[in-house]
Amino acid sequence: xxxxxxxxxxxFRAGGRTFPVYLEYDEQLDESYPAYPDFEERPEYTGEGRPxxxxxxxxxPHCKPNVPGKPTPGDCGGxxxxxxxxxxxxxxxxxxxDALRRKPKSVEEERE
Numbered sequence: 001x002x003x004x005x006x007x008x009x010x011x012f013r014a015g016g017r018t019f020p021v022y023l024e025y026d027e028q029l030d031e032s033y034p035a036y037p038d039f040e041e042r043p044e045y046t047g048e049g050r051p052x053x054x055x056x057x058x059x060x061p062h063c064k065p066n067v068p069g070k071p072t073p074g075d076c077g078g079x080x081x082x083x084x085x086x087x088x089x090x091x092x093x094x095x096x097x098d099a100l101r102r103k104p105k106s107v108e109e110e111r112e
Contacts, residue, residue, distance in 0.1 A: 014052060014094055015050065016047070021036055036091060049101045055089075
């Protein structure tokens with residue numbers, strides 16, 4: 001018996017990429033929820049070396065308030081470095097913090 005195909009929840013755009021998010025069913029709760037990418041477990045980067053993040057990820061040591069004078073947020077969604085490409089409350093974005101940016105790979109490194 002084949003597993004049922006997952007239902008597409010929504011497609012988000014960030015950093016020039018698209019991220020399809022599917023609904024997953026939780027038998028214990030008897031409800032479905034959107035399963036967002038886990039960028040902490042499996043990091044992904046833009047072509048410029050900036051990390052993708054979800055708004056709900058726990059903030060890092062480089063986190064800064066998105067409004068001057070506010071306390072430091074506990075998640076990426078409230079961080080001043082978190083860039084949302086389309087809507088102000090998009091759950092997937094790009095971290096614009098230079099401290100977390102990785103150097104783009106050279107052509108030789110990409111071949112390895």
